[in-house]
Each structure stands twice: as C-alpha cells, then as structure tokens.
Amino acid sequence: MNNKIMPRKLAGFWELEPEKEMLFEEMIDKIKSVFAKHCFMPLDTPAMELSEILLAKSGGDVDKEVYRFTKGSTDACLRYDLTVPLARFVAANENNLAFPFKRFQIGKVYRGERPQKGRFREFYQCDADVIGDGELSLVNDAECVKLYKDVFDEFNLKGQVKVSNRKVLFGLAKALGLEEKFGDIAIIMDKLDKIGEQNVEEQLSEIGCSNTDAEKLIKLTKISGYEDAIEKASCLSNDEEFVCGLNELKNVVSYVRAMGLGEDDFVLDFGVIRGHNYYTGTVFEAYVDGCSGAVGGGGRYENLAEYFTDRKLPGVGMSIGMSRLFDYLDQSGYFGDEVKSATQVAIIPLGDTLLDCLNTCAKLQANGVKAEVFAENKSFKSKMKEANRKRASYALIMGEDEVKNCVFALKNMSTGEQESLTEQQLLNKF
Amino acid sequence: MNNKIMPRKLAGFWELEPEKEMLFEEMIDKIKSVFAKHCFMPLDTPAMELSEILLAKSGGDVDKEVYRFTKGSTDACLRYDLTVPLARFVAANENNLAFPFKRFQIGKVYRGERPQKGRFREFYQCDADVIGDGELSLVNDAECVKLYKDVFDEFNLKGQVKVSNRKVLFGLAKALGLEEKFGDIAIIMDKLDKIGEQNVEEQLSEIGCSNTDAEKLIKLTKISGYEDAIEKASCLSNDEEFVCGLNELKNVVSYVRAMGLGEDDFVLDFGVIRGHNYYTGTVFEAYVDGCSGAVGGGGRYENLAEYFTDRKLPGVGMSIGMSRLFDYLDQSGYFGDEVKSATQVAIIPLGDTLLDCLNTCAKLQANGVKAEVFAENKSFKSKMKEANRKRASYALIMGEDEVKNCVFALKNMSTGEQESLTEQQLLNKF
Structure with a gap:
C-alpha cells in the first residue's frame, strides 16, 4: 500500500x-x-x-x-x-x-x-x-x-x-x-x-x-x-x-x-x-x-x-x-518546569501485579491525583524511560513483593529519591 | 433608517x-x-x-x-x-x-x-x-x-x-x-x-x-x-x-x-x-x-x-x-439555583459614593469575589430590580453615611436579611 x-x-x-x-x-x-x-x-x-x-x-x-x-x-x-x-x-x-x-x-x-x-x-x-x-x-x-x-x-x-x-x-x-x-x-x-x-x-x-x-x-x-x-x-x-x-x-x-x-x-x-x-x-x-x-x-x-x-x-x-x-x-518561563506533565504518578507493574496497579491507580485518581498505569507489554526499563519522557513527577513501582507486603515504592523522578509508603501514606502524599 | x-x-x-x-x-x-x-x-x-x-x-x-x-x-x-x-x-x-x-x-x-x-x-x-x-x-x-x-x-x-x-x-x-x-x-x-x-x-x-x-x-x-x-x-x-x-x-x-x-x-x-x-x-x-x-x-x-x-x-x-x-x-436540576449568577455581589451606590464603590469592588474582586458596581445612571429601585434579575447573591448598598462611618450594608438577596459589617468582616464573608 x-x-x-x-x-x-x-x-x-x-x-x-x-x-x-x-x-x-x-x-x-x-x-x-x-x-x-x-x-x-x-x-x-x-x-x-x-x-x-x-x-x-x-x-x-x-x-x-x-x-x-x-x-x-x-x-x-x-x-x-x-x-x-x-x-x-x-x-x-x-x-x-x-x-x-x-x-x-x-x-x-x-x-x-x-x-x-x-x-x-x-x-x-x-x-x-x-x-x-x-x-x-x-x-x-x-x-x-x-x-x-x-x-x-x-x-x-x-x-x-x-x-x-x-x-x-x-x-x-x-x-x-x-x-x-x-x-x-x-x-x-x-x-x-x-x-x-x-x-x-x-x-x-x-x-x-x-x-x-x-x-x-x-x-x-x-x-x-x-x-x-x-x-x-x-x-x-x-x-x-x-x-x-x-x-x-x-x-x-x-x-x-x-x-x-x-x-x-x-x-x-x-x-x-x-x-x-x-x-x-x-x-x-x-x-x-x-x-x-x-x-x-x-x-x-x-x-x-x-x-x-x-x-x-x-x-x-x-x-x-x-x-x-x-x-x-x-x-519568559512563566509556566515553569514542574507542572508541564499530564502525569503526576506513573504506575509501573513489575511481575504479575497489573490488577493491583489498576486498583491503586483508581484510588489515586479518586483522590484527584493524575495517575496512570503503564500497562503495555514493554520492559521495565523502557517504562521508566517513558515515565521520564512524559515528565511524570513520580513513578510508583509495584512489584510482587511490594503488593504482598502492602508497601508502595514511590520514586521522585526529579530527585531520584525513593520512599516506602503504606497505602494511606501514599494517598495522603498528594 | x-x-x-x-x-x-x-x-x-x-x-x-x-x-x-x-x-x-x-x-x-x-x-x-x-x-x-x-x-x-x-x-x-x-x-x-x-x-x-x-x-x-x-x-x-x-x-x-x-x-x-x-x-x-x-x-x-x-x-x-x-x-x-x-x-x-x-x-x-x-x-x-x-x-x-x-x-x-x-x-x-x-x-x-x-x-x-x-x-x-x-x-x-x-x-x-x-x-x-x-x-x-x-x-x-x-x-x-x-x-x-x-x-x-x-x-x-x-x-x-x-x-x-x-x-x-x-x-x-x-x-x-x-x-x-x-x-x-x-x-x-x-x-x-x-x-x-x-x-x-x-x-x-x-x-x-x-x-x-x-x-x-x-x-x-x-x-x-x-x-x-x-x-x-x-x-x-x-x-x-x-x-x-x-x-x-x-x-x-x-x-x-x-x-x-x-x-x-x-x-x-x-x-x-x-x-x-x-x-x-x-x-x-x-x-x-x-x-x-x-x-x-x-x-x-x-x-x-x-x-x-x-x-x-x-x-x-x-x-x-x-x-x-x-x-x-x-x-434534572443538577445545576441547582444558587450558583447560576455571574454576580455574587452587586454594589449599589446611593448618593455620591461611586468612587468608594469602585474601591470596595476592587478589594472584593482581589479576594476572588465576583463583584460589580451598578454604575449606570438609574434609580436605586431599578438597580435593586436589576440585582434581582441577575440573581446576585448579595447587594452591597453604599450610601454616603455608610461610607463616612465605614459600615457596609450587605443584603442577602434570597432571604432579604441585611447585616452591617466592617470592611474586614465584609472581605472575610466570602
């Protein structure tokens, strides 16, 4: 064609x-x-x-x-x-x-x-x-x-x-x-x-x-x-x-x-x-x-x-x-750098955690957070790259262990710092 | 023509x-x-x-x-x-x-x-x-x-x-x-x-x-x-x-x-x-x-x-x-009656108070209040009617005595109740 x-x-x-x-x-x-x-x-x-x-x-x-x-x-x-x-x-x-x-x-x-x-x-x-x-x-x-x-x-x-x-x-x-x-x-x-x-x-x-x-x-x-x-x-x-x-x-x-x-x-x-x-x-x-x-x-x-x-x-x-x-x-730089992204929290499944990611995403959205799950069939590395490209403020990495232990690993994309939060702490964060 | x-x-x-x-x-x-x-x-x-x-x-x-x-x-x-x-x-x-x-x-x-x-x-x-x-x-x-x-x-x-x-x-x-x-x-x-x-x-x-x-x-x-x-x-x-x-x-x-x-x-x-x-x-x-x-x-x-x-x-x-x-x-009545007006506060000059009205209006607007002065050359009565027609929530009536004494007469347009406020009380009201 x-x-x-x-x-x-x-x-x-x-x-x-x-x-x-x-x-x-x-x-x-x-x-x-x-x-x-x-x-x-x-x-x-x-x-x-x-x-x-x-x-x-x-x-x-x-x-x-x-x-x-x-x-x-x-x-x-x-x-x-x-x-x-x-x-x-x-x-x-x-x-x-x-x-x-x-x-x-x-x-x-x-x-x-x-x-x-x-x-x-x-x-x-x-x-x-x-x-x-x-x-x-x-x-x-x-x-x-x-x-x-x-x-x-x-x-x-x-x-x-x-x-x-x-x-x-x-x-x-x-x-x-x-x-x-x-x-x-x-x-x-x-x-x-x-x-x-x-x-x-x-x-x-x-x-x-x-x-x-x-x-x-x-x-x-x-x-x-x-x-x-x-x-x-x-x-x-x-x-x-x-x-x-x-x-x-x-x-x-x-x-x-x-x-x-x-x-x-x-x-x-x-x-x-x-x-x-x-x-x-x-x-x-x-x-x-x-x-x-x-x-x-x-x-x-x-x-x-x-x-x-x-x-x-x-x-x-x-x-x-x-x-x-x-x-x-x-x-003149009025809009700054911080709010330029449509994505505040990029949720990245690691292992078999997609459904948990969707659940957490819905909870964040219900709290007014701009969140999305990176659900496509791509490598973890390429998803992190994607989160960077989208200028997401945070990446929430949800591996199987995290899900099992109800721990949320939230990575600040500009500082690189990562913290471990309970669900309540995560929801209160924004 | x-x-x-x-x-x-x-x-x-x-x-x-x-x-x-x-x-x-x-x-x-x-x-x-x-x-x-x-x-x-x-x-x-x-x-x-x-x-x-x-x-x-x-x-x-x-x-x-x-x-x-x-x-x-x-x-x-x-x-x-x-x-x-x-x-x-x-x-x-x-x-x-x-x-x-x-x-x-x-x-x-x-x-x-x-x-x-x-x-x-x-x-x-x-x-x-x-x-x-x-x-x-x-x-x-x-x-x-x-x-x-x-x-x-x-x-x-x-x-x-x-x-x-x-x-x-x-x-x-x-x-x-x-x-x-x-x-x-x-x-x-x-x-x-x-x-x-x-x-x-x-x-x-x-x-x-x-x-x-x-x-x-x-x-x-x-x-x-x-x-x-x-x-x-x-x-x-x-x-x-x-x-x-x-x-x-x-x-x-x-x-x-x-x-x-x-x-x-x-x-x-x-x-x-x-x-x-x-x-x-x-x-x-x-x-x-x-x-x-x-x-x-x-x-x-x-x-x-x-x-x-x-x-x-x-x-x-x-x-x-x-x-x-x-x-x-x-x-289905979703929008209700209360917020239908573009005007929260209709400021109505009574006597020679136009400049004071403009001043108060600017202060209200600076506090985020949707306020306007009814400045046209019309009778007080027709202005009150106009405030009603525009479904203003409040009328702020500013006569010469009120201005002299720094008293603000605020009338709730739905209940008809009127209260006397200081400027600070007025600004805190909204």
Whole structure:
C-alpha cells in the first residue's frame, strides 16, 4: 500500500503540540477567571454566520479575506471577528438581555489572508465587551483598563495600559478645519511609532494638511502623563468635542485610580489612536514589559448593532492577543518546569501485579491525583524511560513483593529519591 | 433608517444564552478534570482540513453533508468529526509522540444535514482516545469504561456502561458462513432495539441469512451479564475469532473490576453492536438512568491512520454526547439555583459614593469575589430590580453615611436579611 496521503494541515493554521496546549488552556482558564470576577458572562456563538449578517458592515479587506461558501440555498461565512456575532446576538436578544450586558468570548476566527510570521488564518480572539442601552457609564471604560491589570496580576506580569480618547484628536482636527479628513488623519497618525514623524508629516501633507496643522496634531500625540497631561493638552484647543474628550479622560482616570490602579499600571498617552475608525471615545492599548508590541487594545464605540436595530447600543470592549501573550509567557518561563506533565504518578507493574496497579491507580485518581498505569507489554526499563519522557513527577513501582507486603515504592523522578509508603501514606502524599 | 438587517443566526446552529453557557462550561470543565485525572492530554486541531485529508476515508453521507469550499487554490472542508483530525495529527507526528498517546478533544464539528430536533449542523463532540504503536493493551479499553464511571460520579449520576466485543458477533457470523455479509448484518442487528426482532429477521433474510442463522445471531445478542454471560455465550461457537472476542471481554471485565467498578456500573451485553463498521474489538455504550438513549459510546479500532502511514496504530476511544448530557443535567436540576449568577455581589451606590464603590469592588474582586458596581445612571429601585434579575447573591448598598462611618450594608438577596459589617468582616464573608 503505497498510495498514502501526506498527513499535512492547512498552511497558516495553528496547532499546538499537546504539552503546549495544556499550557495554553491554563492561560485561557486564568483569563476566564479574571472575567468571571468582573461578572462578565461567557458567550459562544457559531463559527459561521449568514453572509448577509457577517458582511453587513464590512468592506475592503474583510470581503477579500473572509471564507465564504454556499451549501444548498445558504450563503454563509466563517466569522472573521467576534464583534459582528456579538452585534447579531445582542440585536436578536435585545428584549431579553439585562443591560449593561457584559460578555466575554474566547474563540477562533478565520481570515483567508496570506500567512505570515505571527499571522494566522485561524486564531483565537479573546474579547470582553460591555453593551449599554442608550447610554453607558465611563466606569465601564475604566473597568476594561482594570481587566488588563488583573490579567497582568494573574500572570505576575508587569505591564501598563496606555489610555486616550479619540474625541481629543478629533476635536483638535475639527478646530483646525480638518473634520472631513479625520478618518485618514487617524490612520496616518496611528503609524507614528512605526514610520516616524517626518513620514507622518509627509503623508498628512499629501491629504492636504498644512505643516502647521500637522505639527499641532503631532504635538498633541506627544503628550502623556496623568492629570497633568490633561491640563497640558487643554491649552491646545477649546473645541467642544476636544474638551468633552478631556473630561471623559478625567473621569476615567478618577475611576481607575479608585479601582486601585497606580501610575505603574496606566498612563494617559495621546499617541494612542487605534487605526480602526470604529472607535469614538476612550481608546487603550496594553503593553507588557519586555514584550514587543501591544498584547491588547480596545475602546469605546457609539453603536454596536446599528445595522440590525434602531435601538442605540453603545459599547466598550477590550481584547487580548492570545498568541502574543502565550508566546511571551512561554518564552519568559512563566509556566515553569514542574507542572508541564499530564502525569503526576506513573504506575509501573513489575511481575504479575497489573490488577493491583489498576486498583491503586483508581484510588489515586479518586483522590484527584493524575495517575496512570503503564500497562503495555514493554520492559521495565523502557517504562521508566517513558515515565521520564512524559515528565511524570513520580513513578510508583509495584512489584510482587511490594503488593504482598502492602508497601508502595514511590520514586521522585526529579530527585531520584525513593520512599516506602503504606497505602494511606501514599494517598495522603498528594 | 429602515433598511435594517434581520439579526438571525443560521438554522441548525446551536447558541446558548449566557446563563446556560455558564452551566455548559461548568460541565465541560468537570469533564476535562476527569480526563486530566486519567492523564489524557488536550488537543486542539483546526476546524478546517484539506479536503484530500478530510475525505480520505469517507464516502456516502459524509461527502454530502460536509461543508466544502475553495479559497484561492485551497480545497478545504470543515471537520465533520474529531477522529480524522486526530488521525492526521498522529500520522504527521508519529515520530515525536510518546505511545500510547492519550488525547482528549472537545470541539465543534460541522455537518450540513437537514436540521432536526436534537440534530445540529454545528455541535460539540467530546472524544478521548488512546492510540498505541503496533499494539495496545486492553487495559485502555477498560479505562474508557472507567472514564464514563468517573464522569457519572463527577455529576452524581447513576449510569451503566454496556460492553461487548465485535469479534464475538463476527466470529459467530463467520462460523455460520456469513463472513462476507458481516457489515450488513451488524448494521441490521444494531437496529434490534428500534425495529424489533421480527423486522430484523426479515431484513436479515433479505440479505440471505436463513431463519436458523438469524435466530442464532439474535440469541447471542440477548445474552447479558458478567462472567456468566461469557460462559453462556461460549456454547454458541468455537470459532477462533469468537473465542478471541470472549477472551478479550474476560480481560476487560477483570480490569474494570480491578478499577473498582461494580455490577451497577457496567454490564456485558452482546446486544451492543455499534453501527459503525470502523470498530473491530471492544465496543461500549453508556447510559444514564432516566435519560433516554445513550449519552456516549465508542470502541476499539484496528488502525487509526492507515490512509496516511504504513505504521500500524490501533486505538480505542470513548465519546460523550455533550448536548444530550447537558440537557439531562439541566432538566434534572443538577445545576441547582444558587450558583447560576455571574454576580455574587452587586454594589449599589446611593448618593455620591461611586468612587468608594469602585474601591470596595476592587478589594472584593482581589479576594476572588465576583463583584460589580451598578454604575449606570438609574434609580436605586431599578438597580435593586436589576440585582434581582441577575440573581446576585448579595447587594452591597453604599450610601454616603455608610461610607463616612465605614459600615457596609450587605443584603442577602434570597432571604432579604441585611447585616452591617466592617470592611474586614465584609472581605472575610466570602
């Protein structure tokens, strides 16, 4: 039989080896516990939506990248983010939900783009959003910032959230008569860190900003700090929108301070813009010390579900870049060496003791111990090797004499020490 | 704006309201903990595979039901089960994996069939499999049975696993000269419970079984019990395969007994056949008292990845019907009333106390309490109503006097009782 099929997966699709997957799930569980403490509820939407729904507000790249297909009379797409499904869910259930509605979702999304380093066609998104009915307190914006802080604490990470408000830059642009061009301005200025001041000025001039205006805009984005930064910025304009944005920031700062965040944990930074024109108020990006690029971002949007309902549903949301966070945790040694194994106790029969091994294994498992019997027909030596390879914490060697005398020989696989225990001592050990 | 889009999801796609989703995830976590105790590792494969891979061993219904599409030069399908991806993964990593390889996977699969009651186009599968290299001890078959027992215990369910071995029926058919027809025979006899003895006899006669032969086959499938059942069955044939199947069952019984399973927990039942011709040895089905239909099933298969590799990789696997189990748990009151809320403590500001509320909320969350501040601009009355609707366990009402005097008024939302606590007492309360 030589017509075998190459067992390959699709290019650009992520798949962790089981040892890494254990760690990834540990990370997910910890993030979930943070969302739970903040009273966010889980949502699990289908991976597919009707194309009419999914593409309602998209365009450009999304249309090109989306996986779309028909089956019978159904025209469907794989979701490319978790926000459109949230909008569909909230609009469909607007009369049954308690607002503000706080949900989180950790799920895979699909983008048929060219795979690149760090860019996948299938990847996890992790979003937490709060949706209000008509209006929504800025406390929720502050809570998004606090969520990052709690996630950082959960993983013993040092990090900082940079916070701004889109109304501030928009108000300044408006005061300069550049209101119409704001979409482009935001996209260009979001690249400041990447392409540098000169290139930004050039690109701004290409869309018709004067040098003086460009300098004023850039000046704003260089301001950072706390209450002092708000004061410093306030000299730049007295446009109504501008002032409103600064006042919102003032409130958000007072809320995050009340939540216990210190100046290590957050900073106002008018350089945070977020390319997405979706955002209309508070915007933020979360950074971890030592990790290049943001591990998350988000912000406030005016109206989640305008394509589906007349009801005004403002929201604010934060997201976490799961693969970036995981890679950082993994590489920085967060997961340590000790808990990497699925097997705590490898039970190794020696002689005719298989049934006794199974019995002991069941007792250990009943006590919550991750135990397994190495029952295959292999040599004792190869089983000990196997226990090592699986990084089992302990090997329990059960020979016929041990069974007869009810003695349990437990070997610590990292120190090599071996002790003799009674059954009760063994069960109490874990 | 009246050209709104109806926010509807695709027909036949499951989506739980967040309150139910919390319970569903609680169920998943408990099942995962059982797999972990048995040292199974998690695997998370992509939702899509190359069509060449996915359809390698399929045919008939699968080809019709699968969601298949092309994107650029890629011809891909959504997975219709978790076994083909497992086979692809194991074959691709055969030189890096430690065998026996024990993995579980809980993930969604996709079938574009006509939606019916209890049948979905997207649904969760939950599989645990052990794959051996060349051979695989029957201890693993017994462990699958034990997994059900431990899942039942985890949910305080009474249930029983019915165990058989396909070699027994096959051996009997062979002894009767019906070897060639065994595939059809198994499919027909698997329907015994549904269509009754007479219909089975008729269908068997249609494919050329004599009445005497049909009676012999049916006689076997009526035998059930323990060691006695093996003895009873052994009179029916001395075909080599038949005897081998009985011996395998004898071993499996001794293993599950050693694992502590009693006669309430399992039974041999030669009526268990499993329609799928994939199975070659041990087969089993798991039943929960009071729940109609099996909540799971599985068995032994000779060669997992024969389409991808020459290496012989026998396996045994069990699966759990997630929506059936969930519906049963939910309807039988398993989840109770108390823990259904995402909110333990609803903090309600009264007067100008918002910042104090945020501060207290952060302290409660830091102690692991699921707390949130009701910060929206609504009346006290409507906030209390909201706390009720969210089934918060407690309301913490923080008026200006309370804040001044450092007194915390905590109201038990189910009893209506209210107590006054110091901050320390409040934090110690949970």
